[in-house]
Amino acid sequence: xxxxxxxxxxxxxxxxxxxxxxxxxxxxxxxxxxxxxxxxxxxxxxxxxxxxxxxxxxxxxxxxxxxxxxxxxxxxxxxxxxxxxxxxxxxxxxxxxxxxxxxxxxxxxxxxxxxxxxxxxxxxxxxxxxxxxxxxxxxxxxxxxxxxxxxxxxxxxxxxxxxxxxxxxxxxxxxxxxxxxxxxxxxxxxxxxxxxxxxxxxxxxxxxxxxxxxxxxxxxxxxxxxxxxxxxxxxxxxxxxxxxxxxxxxxxxxxxxxxxxxxxxxxxxxxxxxxxxxxxxxxxxxxxxxxxxxxxxxxxxxxxxxxxxxxxxxxxxxxxxxxxxxxxxxxxxxxxxxxxxxxxxxxxxxxx
Numbered sequence: 408x409x410x411x412x413x414x415x416x417x418x419x420x421x422x423x424x425x426x427x428x429x430x431x432x433x434x435x436x437x438x439x440x441x442x443x444x445x446x447x448x449x450x451x452x453x454x455x456x457x458x459x460x461x462x463x464x465x466x467x468x469x470x471x472x473x474x475x476x477x478x479x480x481x482x483x484x485x486x487x488x489x490x491x492x493x494x495x496x497x498x499x500x501x502x503x504x505x506x507x508x509x510x511x512x513x514x515x516x517x518x519x520x521x522x523x524x525x526x527x528x529x530x531x532x533x534x535x536x537x538x539x540x541x542x543x544x545x546x547x548x549x550x551x552x553x554x555x556x557x558x559x560x561x562x563x564x565x566x567x568x569x570x571x572x573x574x575x576x577x578x579x580x581x582x583x584x585x586x587x588x589x590x591x592x593x594x595x596x597x598x599x600x601x602x603x604x605x606x607x608x609x610x611x612x613x614x615x616x617x618x619x620x621x622x623x624x625x626x627x628x629x630x631x632x633x634x635x636x637x638x639x640x641x642x643x644x645x646x647x648x649x650x651x652x653x654x655x656x657x658x659x660x661x662x663x664x665x666x667x668x669x670x671x672x673x674x675x676x677x678x679x680x681x682x683x684x685x686x687x688x689x690x691x692x693x694x695x696x697x698x699x700x701x702x703x704x705x706x707x708x709x710x711x712x713x714x715x716x717x718x719x720x721x722x723x724x725x726x727x728x729x730x731x732x733x734x735x736x737x738x739x740x741x742x743x744x745x746x747x748x749x750x751x752x753x754x755x756x757x758x759x
Contacts, residue, residue: 436635439586439602446605446621451634452585454623457659461689469689476726482539482718486754489548493517497647499676500758503751504542506719507564507654509678510549513645514613518554520641520652521564522573528563528720530628536563536720539727543754546572554611557583558654559638560590560626563720567594574598582609584619586636590628605639618642620667623657624693642667648675651707655680655716657692658699664706676759677709681734681750682717685724694723697734701741704748713757714750 434441434449443449484505494500494512502510504522511518524542529535552573557565565587573579574595581591581600588600603609605621622640627633643650649671656663668674684696695703697714704712717730731750738748749757 436586437632438589438636441585444604447585447637452626452637453634454621457623457692461692465689469686472686472724474686475724476729478721478727479539482727484540484543484753484755486543486752486756488544488754488756490517490544490550492550497645498758499645499647499650500756501676501678501713501751502544502756503713503715503753504544505538505540505753507558507680507716508542509652509715510544511643511650511652512550513647513650514615516553516611516613516615517550518556518611518615518643519549519552519573519579520556521558521654522555522569523563523566524569524572525566528561528566528722530562536722538719539721540719540753543752549577552577552579554617555579555581556617556641556652557581557587557591558622558641558652559584559624560587560628560636561655562628563722564654565590567591570598571595580611582611582617582619584637584639586626590636602637604637614646616644618644618671620670621663622653622655623659623663624655640667642671644671645675648673648710650675651677651679651709653677653679653703655683655694658695658702659692661702661706664703668707671707674707674709675711676757677704677707677712679703679712679714680716681714682725682730683722685729690723697730698737698740701734701737701743701748705741705743711746711757711759712748714748717750719753 445455488502495515500512507521508523509520524546527535527537585602588602591600603619607619609617619639624638626636626638641652679700681697681700684690684694
């Protein structure tokens with residue numbers, strides 16, 4: 408049994424031996440020790456006012472339900488990207504790797520968010536959601552990566568195999584919400600990562616700052632570590648405006664996004680999830696659908712928006728083509744021009 412597989416098993420059962428922290432300590436869990444707050448009760452993190460989660464019974468009910476649309480075994484993207492070494496100044500280049508993985512190039516920095524190059528979004532290599540298309544950027548075609556941002560610890564966002572490859576070849580600065588750094592360091596010897604709370608502003612250099620903000624989601628790597636690491640959205644502040652990057656979020660009553668808009672009024676680009684949203688009775692508290700994504704873009708008064716988190720890993724019940732179809736209808740309903748909100752395919756590039 409390999410060391411990597413053993414670490415994944417430890418993560419799955421949530422043993423505090425992974426980080427060396429004792430769960431008996433005040434304010435400690437498997438991944439994090441720290442002061443209590445309005446979103447950390449000393450053991451788990453939570454969204455204030457939204458502490459209820461779906462039960463195991465709800466999960467079983469969903470898994471046994473009908474209405475799941477089939478996915479193809481393979482759906483290659485028509486796009487393929489080979490990024491430039493750098494994009495300087497206020498120009499912005501965004502390339503979709505696939506699912507929730509994106510490469511941002513601006514201000515002379517290369518920033519990867521939620522990088523996943525693995526075949527499966529899973530704790531094991533032989534089961535779990537499998538890619539139906541290759542990464543839109545070949546790993547060897549990546550430019551020098553300066554910064555990696557990881558939104559939360561679900562396997563379709565935090566992939567330790569990919570992080571090890573990036574760390575070995577690029578030695579980037581890694582920024583993530585509280586607790587996720589412990590998972591990375593346990594899996595990748597020598598890796599350095601910094602973890603921050605909601606509200607933190609982290610200077611990345613070249614006039615670029617990333618803000619970690621609350622989003623409506625949760626975390627887990629296994630059955631016994633639910634909400635033991637924090638989740639966040641990233642507001643990437645640049646000289647030409649802010650990029651709002653959301654890995655996963657529910658919509659709630661919409662007030663959270665009103666608060667974002669007040670705090671970050673110059674949104675140049677909103678990069679929002681548009682997939683993994685059916686059935687709504689199960690998913691609505693954690694994943695927006697395309698209509699809600701359009702509503703978020705309008706609340707933020709974003710100049711443009713891009714849709715990700717669809718078409719690569721089958722995670723929920725909707726068919727592979729449903730997210731862009733639903734996005735087109737949502738744009739029509741809300742009076743948003745087609746060019747203002749584009750659903751990205753792997754390898755597709757947006758420049759502005």
